[in-house]
Amino acid sequence: MRFIIDSxxxxxxxxxxxxxxxxxRVPEIGKAAKPGQFCMLRVAEGLYPFLRRPMSFEQIHDDGxxxxxxxxxxxxxxxxxxxxxxxxxxxxxxxNGFPIExxxxxxxxxxxxxxxxxxPALAHALKQETGRAPEVIIAARTKKFILCENLFHESGCAIxxxxxxxxxxxxxxxADMLRRLAPDGKSRxxxxxxxxxxxxxxxxxxxxxANCLVSLEARMACGDGACLGCVVESLSDHEGEKxxxxxxxxxxxxxxxxxxxxxxxxxxx
Amino acid sequence: xxxxxxxxxxxxGYGQEFGQYFDVSLLGAVTTKSISLNPKAGNKPPRxxxxxxxxxxxxxxxxxxxxxxxxxKIPYLREQGAIIIANIYGHNPEEYAxxxxxxxxxxxxxxxxxxxxxxxxxxAKSAKGPVLAAQDPExxxxxxxxxxxxxxxxxxxxxxxxxMNIQEYALAAQEAGADGVCLINxxxxxxxxxxxxxxLLSNTVGGLSGPAIRPVALKMVWDAARVLKxxxxxxxxICSAMDAMEFILAGATAVSVGSMxxxxxxxxxxxVKGLEDYCKRHEISDINELIGSIKx
Numbered sequence: 092m093r094f095i096i097d098s099x100x101x102x103x104x105x106x107x108x109x110x111x112x113x114x115x116r117v118p119e120i121g122k123a124a125k126p127g128q129f130c131m132l133r134v135a136e137g138l139y140p141f142l143r144r145p146m147s148f149e150q151i152h153d154d155g156x157x158x159x160x161x162x163x164x165x166x167x168x169x170x171x172x173x174x175x176x177x178x179x180x181x182x183x184x185x186x187n188g189f190p191i192e193x194x195x196x197x198x199x200x201x202x203x204x205x206x207x208x209x210x211p212a213l214a215h216a217l218k219q220e221t222g223r224a225p226e227v228i229i230a231a232r233t234k235k236f237i238l239c240e241n242l243f244h245e246s247g248c249a250i251x252x253x254x255x256x257x258x259x260x261x262x263x264x265x266a267d268m269l270r271r272l273a274p275d276g277k278s279r280x281x282x283x284x285x286x287x288x289x290x291x292x293x294x295x296x297x298x299x300x301a302n303c304l305v306s307l308e309a310r311m312a313c314g315d316g317a318c319l320g321c322v323v324e325s326l327s328d329h330e331g332e333k334x335x336x337x338x339x340x341x342x343x344x345x346x347x348x349x350x351x352x353x354x355x356x357x358x359x360x
Numbered sequence: 361x362x363x364x365x366x367x368x369x370x371x372x373g374y375g376q377e378f379g380q381y382f383d384v385s386l387l388g389a390v391t392t393k394s395i396s397l398n399p400k401a402g403n404k405p406p407r408x409x410x411x412x413x414x415x416x417x418x419x420x421x422x423x424x425x426x427x428x429x430x431x432x433k434i435p436y437l438r439e440q441g442a443i444i445i446a447n448i449y450g451h452n453p454e455e456y457a458x459x460x461x462x463x464x465x466x467x468x469x470x471x472x473x474x475x476x477x478x479x480x481x482x483x484a485k486s487a488k489g490p491v492l493a494a495q496d497p498e499x500x501x502x503x504x505x506x507x508x509x510x511x512x513x514x515x516x517x518x519x520x521x522x523x524m525n526i527q528e529y530a531l532a533a534q535e536a537g538a539d540g541v542c543l544i545n546x547x548x549x550x551x552x553x554x555x556x557x558x559x560l561l562s563n564t565v566g567g568l569s570g571p572a573i574r575p576v577a578l579k580m581v582w583d584a585a586r587v588l589k590x591x592x593x594x595x596x597x598i599c600s601a602m603d604a605m606e607f608i609l610a611g612a613t614a615v616s617v618g619s620m621x622x623x624x625x626x627x628x629x630x631x632v633k634g635l636e637d638y639c640k641r642h643e644i645s646d647i648n649e650l651i652g653s654i655k656x
Binding site for chain 2: 092315316
């Protein structure tokens with residue numbers, strides 16, 4: 092069941108420099124959403140910006156959801172101006188979430204930058220449903236950009252921090268941290284972040300025989316599979332399609348399905 | 361059509377994508393994504409850029425191909441009881457004719473909309489460079505006649521706004537036996553990332569849609585309506601019933617809601633309801649009375 096409804100902003104607060112957390116009261120979506128799914132938020136009442144913005148669910152509760160976002164452009168700047176009590180049109184839940192499966196001995200989350208957004212909900216669900224809290228690698232530019240650490244603590248996760256400058260945790264790349272955790276064929280890796288980080292994490296996971304899921308991000312118009320704007324090139328014959336849609340075929344994909352070499356990194360934000 | 365509101369091809373998928381939000385059979389018709397004889401992968405990403413009050417796209421006619429369209433997409437629309445306008449795309453007149461003929465034979469369409477105007481594929485070439493069939497009146501006639509001979513279904517020709525004088529092109533479609541024209545497809549546009557000094561679309565250029573193009577579309581409908589005897593489906597940035605009324609007053613017999621369905625999935629249904637309200641408010645018993653009734 093998908094909804095297009097008005098939610099009420101409960102709070103909209105700074106989570107780190109340039110990063111905000113928006114809590115929305117919207118029980119219909121809170122009850123229906125699964126970790127890894129996303130919603131489309133309308134950012135303006137007028138016709139500019141015209142499109143909704145795709146946002147994954149950071150936390151999912153019976154009475155609503157929270158959205159973690161980076162202020163990047165005009166749309167997210169307008170989101171950042173939302174005041175508590177204001178209404179915000181939300182469409183969702185959309186896409187396929189992460190499978191929550193008990194067949195793995197280890198669950199390892201690899202989060203890069205704002206790519207951490209879908210993982211607090213996943214960590215919570217894995218702990219609740221499999222009894223095993225995932226291990227989490229949080230990779231960030233510097234110490235002040237480390238997000239969601241407290242939420243992962245609450246789920247009982249072992250946390251490994253990597254920063255580009257060594258200002259917190261280790262000065263390391265996410266994929267190298269992953270190699271050091273030595274996953275194996277009984278491990279599942281969940282990666283979300285810049286494309287290059289997901290590609291290298293997927294490589295590191297593949298070396299060890301671990302299963303790797305990635306959650307992709309793309310510019311999209313509809314979120315429903317109609318506009319065909321959010322496609323990525325796939326290696327597998329995904330229902331006969333070479334191009335897969337991030338919105339409805341994903342956003343969670345098995346990393347081996349994605350044609351990483353076809354991706355043009357020049358286009359990344 | 362059950363009412364004068366349909367959706368623009370390419371903005372509504374194959375209908376099922378929006379069926380989870382509302383009963384798509386309540387629309388006058390569902391116009392489906394351009395279908396070609398064989399599946400098309402479309403252009404490489406990025407394919408989409410948001411621009412002021414609009415969207416620039418270069419999808420490149422990605423579609424599942426006719427066979428899968430017939431087996432996987434049409435049954436849903438038929439079960440819902442939707443009127444189907446099947447938008448078709450081919451590399452030459454014969455492919456359009458084959459598509460139209462097979463769609464009719466399979467009972468898969470109630471009308472055909474021939475897309476002679478997609479700006480994002482480069483199949484048609486002239487000596488001067490890429491040209492769309494819809495940018496050449498002689499080609500419009502040749503394509504339309506061939507399709508006309510292949511089917512008894514109503515044939516609509518979707519034209520491009522990227523021409524000097526739309527009347528000439530619309531008249532070519534009428535003369536060749538089209539039952540109507542659809543105006544307008546997207547306006548050619550582009551967007552550049554000044555920091556990287558690269559285009560924002562992999563295809564460099566794309567088609568602009570959304571409310572940004574509405575006044576241009578409206579004027580083209582008005583221009584065409586003054587010379588045509590056949591009906592016009594007006595489209596281009598329609599977001600509300602009031603927008604739709606502008607097109608009807610300018611001479612459109614029906615309208616299609618395009619990019620707005622991306623922002624508001626049930627936008628087309630809201631236009632249906634809004635037109636009913638408009639007629640009640642103005643005590644109009646038949647909306648057809650208002651077609652082209654602009655007071656100038």
